[in-house]
Amino acid sequence: MSLELFHSQVMPIRPKLYRFAYRLLNNEQDAQDITQDAMLRVWNQQGRMAELQNLEAWCMRIVRNLALDRLKSKKYRNTELLDKADTMQASHQxxxxxxxxxxxxxxxxxxxxxxxxxxxxxxxxxxxxxxxxxxxxxxxxxxxxxxxxxxxxxxxxxxxxxxxxxxxxxxx
The missing domain is CATH 1.10.10.10 (Winged helix-like DNA-binding domain superfamily/Winged helix DNA-binding domain)
Known part of the structure; x- marks a missing residue:
């Protein structure tokens, strides 16, 4: 896979990957780390991309697995109780x-x-x-x-x- 192909097919789904990781982890920093790790794994496994039917589903699976591994680790601490990304601002009401x-x-x-x-x-x-x-x-x-x-x-x-x-x- 060339860098251009990576930028055109994988980079546009990065925000979705981040949102998914954030929903699973409820932590911005961890979600950013997981998203970055997933992007690296996709780049390192670029040879598999030709055989994939759904690139986005494959990337989401990588994020899910990385996030679940993070949740299972003893180091992980859930610091946020609520999802701050979807909070409604009172000024709009x-x-x-x-x-x-x-x-x-x-x-x-x-x-x-x-x-x-x-x-x-x-x-x-x-x-x-x-x-x-x-x-x-x-x-x-x-x-x-x-x-x-x-x-x-x-x-x-x-x-x-x-x-x-x-x-x-x-x-x-």
């Missing part, structure tokens, strides 16, 4: 009370998603936030498409039930 209420709901959703098992959390991230198709998610996670659909349904159902419990019963 005409009513500060409405803005605060919406921010509170988003914080709850992020906490609920963060508490999900890793597989569910990853599938929600890939489908609902990053917009990947079921087939792309199946390629990234090395699952069947039916497993992806089933796990996404279960993850969404778990989030919905917990939000309903908070709304109806005040449980957290």
């Amino acid at each position: 005409s009513n500060p009370h409405l803005a605060a209420e919406q921010q509170d709901v988003m914080d709850r959703v992020h906490r609920i998603i963060h508490a999900l098992p890793e597989k569910y959390r990853t599938i929600i991230q890939l489908r609902d936030i990053d917009g990947f198709s079921y087939q792309e998610i199946a390629d990234i996670l090395e699952l069947t498409m039916n497993e992806v659909k089933t796990n996404l349904h279960r993850a969404r159902k778990a989030v919905r039930e917990q939000l309903q419990n908070i709304q109806v019963y005040g449980l957290q």
